[in-house]
Amino acid sequence: MSSTVSPRTPTVRARWRRPSLQTLRQLVQLGVVGFVVFVAGRHLVLGETAASAEAFCPFGGLETLYSYLTGGRTINHTHLSNLALFLAVAVTTIFARGAFCGWICPLGTIQEWTYAFSRWLQRRIPPLGRAMNALRKSLNPRSARGSATGPTLGQRIDHGLSYGRYLVLAWIIGGTITYGSMVFRDYDPWSALLSLAELQLSVGTAVLAVSLIASLFVERAWCRYACPLGATISLMGRLSPLHIERVESACTSCGLCTQRCPMGIDVARADAITDLSCITCLRCVNECPRPDAIDLRLAVPGIHSAAAPTPTSGD
Amino acid sequence: MTTQTTAPRARGILRISGLAYAALILILFFGTIQIAQYAGLWSVSGKLTPDGAAVQLSGADPAEIKGWMTIESVVDAYHMDKVALYARFGIPAETPTSAALKDLEVVSPDFSITALREWLIEQAAP
Numbered sequence: 001m002s003s004t005v006s007p008r009t010p011t012v013r014a015r016w017r018r019p020s021l022q023t024l025r026q027l028v029q030l031g032v033v034g035f036v037v038f039v040a041g042r043h044l045v046l047g048e049t050a051a052s053a054e055a056f057c058p059f060g061g062l063e064t065l066y067s068y069l070t071g072g073r074t075i076n077h078t079h080l081s082n083l084a085l086f087l088a089v090a091v092t093t094i095f096a097r098g099a100f101c102g103w104i105c106p107l108g109t110i111q112e113w114t115y116a117f118s119r120w121l122q123r124r125i126p127p128l129g130r131a132m133n134a135l136r137k138s139l140n141p142r143s144a145r146g147s148a149t150g151p152t153l154g155q156r157i158d159h160g161l162s163y164g165r166y167l168v169l170a171w172i173i174g175g176t177i178t179y180g181s182m183v184f185r186d187y188d189p190w191s192a193l194l195s196l197a198e199l200q201l202s203v204g205t206a207v208l209a210v211s212l213i214a215s216l217f218v219e220r221a222w223c224r225y226a227c228p229l230g231a232t233i234s235l236m237g238r239l240s241p242l243h244i245e246r247v248e249s250a251c252t253s254c255g256l257c258t259q260r261c262p263m264g265i266d267v268a269r270a271d272a273i274t275d276l277s278c279i280t281c282l283r284c285v286n287e288c289p290r291p292d293a294i295d296l297r298l299a300v301p302g303i304h305s306a307a308a309p310t311p312t313s314g315d
Numbered sequence: 316m317t318t319q320t321t322a323p324r325a326r327g328i329l330r331i332s333g334l335a336y337a338a339l340i341l342i343l344f345f346g347t348i349q350i351a352q353y354a355g356l357w358s359v360s361g362k363l364t365p366d367g368a369a370v371q372l373s374g375a376d377p378a379e380i381k382g383w384m385t386i387e388s389v390v391d392a393y394h395m396d397k398v399a400l401y402a403r404f405g406i407p408a409e410t411p412t413s414a415a416l417k418d419l420e421v422v423s424p425d426f427s428i429t430a431l432r433e434w435l436i437e438q439a440a441p
Binding site: 020021024025028051052055056071073074076079080081083084085087088089091092095096099100103104242245280282285286295296297298299 | 356
């Protein structure tokens, strides 16, 4: 008995893979958010005798690293736990690229939930859905990007704003070294979110509100444009031997991978996804209807299989 | 007739399954934290040392002073006159010495942890 496998028809294997890995990722994210809620709630109930959720922020580790290395002391509001968490993020990043952002970071998770809520609303309010479709089309790297037209306005803005997180990172590192204090704390949306439980409002609350509102329109807006920890991970991730790779001969160019990428990377046009903003959530791998067209691969950093001669397939 | 495209496999490149990657992330992240805890690089409070002992002011370095510490602990560690401290920062006389330093910023606009540290350095200077 024979059957025809259309390039766009998900195979049994692809259908099986899709829910399992992303469900696992979402369970890990949920577990981390649950842990943070538990720590924050415990601190709220028990007060100063219980650890603050801020003690579990890896970015605090980066902020206090200079002080710890030069003076053996952590700056105010940071502890050894922050340093250990930053070390854990660094080790994870060096081996597994942007995995912390895509699998663990609770702020990224909350933005994913916000965007999922937005998609839910769009399905129920057709005019909103149409407007958001137009916005997505404008931001999608595959849209209207021909040699004649060039990038759309949305793509240009998206590209320009993507450098914002490196500016934020430079400001924080410079400020922390200069003043020896957490210059970012008052603007930090994560710190603001934890403080909300204690009914404290700050500039960070406004940054958090703007980030979450932006996440209704652009998935992971804070991660894309302003997250200093994401910028750090992006830079360290260049050392990682892992990356996602697309096999052009197996690809049907359906563009699903690009559409599903939460960071707006044009996966469908790349051979190896070495884009600094890749958070290795593996959505592109799971969404691909051709199991062999896109995969996670281990290689020497800077070398990918597309660079090597590959046999021609008889598609 | 079945038409199945086979993707070419590159030489020397190892394909990693999603589940193996998930396991790698969890082992790397939580394993590193576990190792840090075993190595003593773990404390979730500035009030406790990694060994679990209460942090005490040595009286030698004002940078050690934290907002959660009390007036009493600073006065004792630096052998200073409480009245001089209250007068320098305009702290109301009725403020108990058991008050946390971070709470003084509310009752005394002149007070800050940084200003206290600087003042202590000045006092210690010959």
